[in-house]
Structures are given as structure tokens and as C-alpha cells.
Amino acid sequence: MTGMTKDFALSFDSVAAQYAASRPGYPPALFDAVEAMAGLSFKGATVYDIGAGTGIATRLLRDRGAQVTAVEPGPAMAAQLRQRLPDVPLIQGDGNSLPLASGSADFITYAQSWHWTDPSRSIPEAFRVLAPRGALALWWNIPDPKVPWTAAQEARLQKRFPDYHRHGVAPEAPAIIKTLDDGLRPAFRTLHWRRTVPLDTHLGHLGSRSYFATMGAEVTAEVLADERAELLRTFPDGQIEESYALDVTVVRNPPR
Template identity: 85%
Template sequence: MTEDFALSFDTVAAQYAASRPGYPSTLFDAVEAMADQPLKGARVYDIGAGTGIATRLLRDRGAHVTAVEPGPKMAAQLRKGLPDVPLIQGDGNSLPLATGSADFITYAQSWHWTDPSRSIPEALRVLTPRGALALWWNVPDPEIPWAAAQEARLQKRFPDYHRHGVAPQAAAIIKTLDDGLRPAFRTLHWQRTVPLETHLGHLGSRSYFAVMGPEGTAEVLSSERTELLRTFPDAQIPESYRLDLTVVRNT
């Protein structure tokens, strides 16, 4: 079940906080341009906030941000790192938020865990007129040979790998729900270099690994360690990301 995968992150919350990538400043420049309004001073609800990776960056951008997260252990990690940020337990299918109370609603790596037929009307309800819904995902860049090879290996091990992924299709999905909406789509690219163990921790924090548990995960990560050291003997991994962004302005 999708819910089982969505809540599986609670079992790897600390690992998620330590190893998951953030987002470049160019992402937030693009969000502001596509929404035609600044994040500074805006009322923002970050839905499926997880451990607060995007929440922190939104706050640093000057937004008045509130985190919304269903998983208690993920929320505990967020509270540990961002004790001053308001935190509400909830999810995008039934937002515990007042109508017309948000300038932005954001989903960083989390909108695919919702039911779009419920989460889109909920977002539009909570947004002010001309407020904006922003959805984004870091995706391993398929144009990078080693990353594509790793994704192919993982696909063989997990037949349902990325079954829940909707990053490139988000705009089209939204259009089928409400033909009056005009979602805009943009792709960015960025890179970070991390130690091998951080990269493996990132892999292990993905839902497919989390639902397997540590025993099943260990074999896969051991195999990936061997493969990666062949390509990167210095154990420094240049993770390259395609960052898919969809922004929808309320009407």
C-alpha cells in the first residue's frame, strides 16, 4: 500500500536527516519566478516536511513556514533540528489548515504519497487567491552514466522501484483533475559530492529499502559499495540530480 511506503520513513528518520540531499538556491529562485511572488514574508505550509530539509531552506529564504508531517519519528527529527518552526501532524489528503491561510503550499519529495484527487482540492482550498502550490523532486540524473547504471541495478532488485514516482508527470496529472489550472514545469540540474557512506545512507533511507528492514538492506548496500568503489576509488561520490519542479497558481 502507498501509505505503508509513505510511513516507512519513520523507521529511518535519523538516517534520512543525516544523508538526504538538500536543494540549491536556484530552486527557490524558480519557485518565486513561477509563482510571481517572493517567499520572503510569505505564509508557507511545507507538507510532508519529513525531517525539515526543505522547511529549513524555506525559513532561511525569509518565509513564515509551518511544517506539516504525518510521521511521528520524522517529526521528532524536524523538531530536534528546527525547534522554533511550528509543526502540525497531518498529511496532504486532509490538511488541518484554515481556508485561504497560505501564500504557498510546498511538497518537497512528498506529493507522490498523496491521492491527487484529494490533495489538489485541499491545496486550492488552503491557498489564498493567486497563492501557489509548488511540488519538487530530486531525481538521480539519468544523463549521468554511473547514476543511470545504479538506477538500473536497483530496478532489477526492486521490481516496483519508483512505482510511486510522478515527478515529470505532475503537471499533466493536475491538468486532468482541473482543466482550469495552468501548472508550469521546469527542470533544474545540480550536484553535491559526498562520502560513500553518506551516499549509501541516502540510498538506505529510500522507501524501498526502509520497508525491507536492515537485514534485506545490508546485502544491497554492500553490493552497491563494491560497485561504486570501482568507479570512485577515493570514496567520494558526485551525486548529480535532475530537479523536477511544478508550480500551480491558484485562480
């Protein structure tokens, strides 16, 4: 990570506790899909979860039976992970230069984090670390654009923030990977799921995003107050049904 991308990626350290408390997890269907796309099981697999953050996906991978190690560059995010998952191995690092042995992983996973890397560096690094026929898996929870209230919120945020989702690459990930190595064959799926959370949790989720974390408390408070008012018109009971399009890319390490 260099320049602005690194600055934005490490901005999560300023909202690490909020991130851990409010960010959504992932449904079991995600891990079923990754296993099917990879032709591999997580049970007993050696998995490195890169950009692990506060350990949201790390915990789910462990619960799936993986022998998982978390890799995270941010000290405050890593501290949240350590607090919640004290028995999971944790390494400081990022995907551009993995401090991991070659050929040592069955899976390299990026949950909501691959877009903070330089693909020209992180893709070769992933395939260096993967064992033969191991798999790289990338996924992102994206607010579902087919849900009207979600689309309206995204439009409001886009209007207020010119750099909104500037780092989002979820649908483009397979094409980016193939541009770097035409011998790779990425598979792509979109899953759909929902969760219902209190309004404060939803606003905490919004406030944990990178563009909020870098704009300052005064601006953040103003935007979130406006969103509270808008959302109470749609959800007067204060229970927000969040809908996600979960974009998943899986690439097997091909025989060379």
C-alpha cells in the same frame, strides 16, 4: 493516504535519523525558480510545507524569509524536525486532509512528498488552503539519468526491486493536475545540480528510501554492500559526486 501508499509513506519513520543525516538538500536556484514561476516571493510569505519530513526544505524555506509551518504525518520524522528546527511551528497531518484554515497560505510546498498523497484529494485541499493567487509548488530530486554511473545504479536497483520508483510521479505531475482541474495551468522546469559526499553518506541516502526501509535489515545490508563495491570502482577515493535532475511544478491559484 490509504493502503500500500500509506504504508510506504510512513515507512520513513523507521529510518528518520538516517534520512535527516544523508538526504540531499536543494540549491538556491530551486527557490529562485519557484518564485519566478509563481510570481511571488518567499520573503514574508505564509508557507505550509506538507510532508515536511525531517525539515530539509522547511529550513531552507525559513532561511529564504518565509513564515513557514511544517505539516508531517510521521511521528519519528516529526521528532527529527523538531530537534533541528525547534522554533518552526509543526502540525501533524497530511496533504489529503489539511488541518489548515481556508485561504490562509501564500504557498503550499511539497518537497519530495506529493507522490504519497491521493491527488484527487490533495489538489482540492491545497487550493482550498491557498489564498487568491497563491501557489502550489511540488519538487523532487531525481538521480540524473544523463549521468552514466547514476543511470547504471538506477538500472541495478530496478532489476533488484520490481516496485522501484513505483511512487515516482515527478514528470507526470502537471498532467495529473490538469486531469483533475482543466482550469489550472501548471508550469514545469527541470534544474540540474550536484553534491559531493562520502560514500557512507551516499549509501545512507540509498538506505533511507522507502523500498529499502520496508525490505528488512538483511536484504538492505546485502544490496548496500554490493553498491559499495560497484561505486568504489568508479570513485576509488570514496567521494561520490551525486547528480540530480530537480523536477519542479508550480501552479498558481487562479481567480475563479
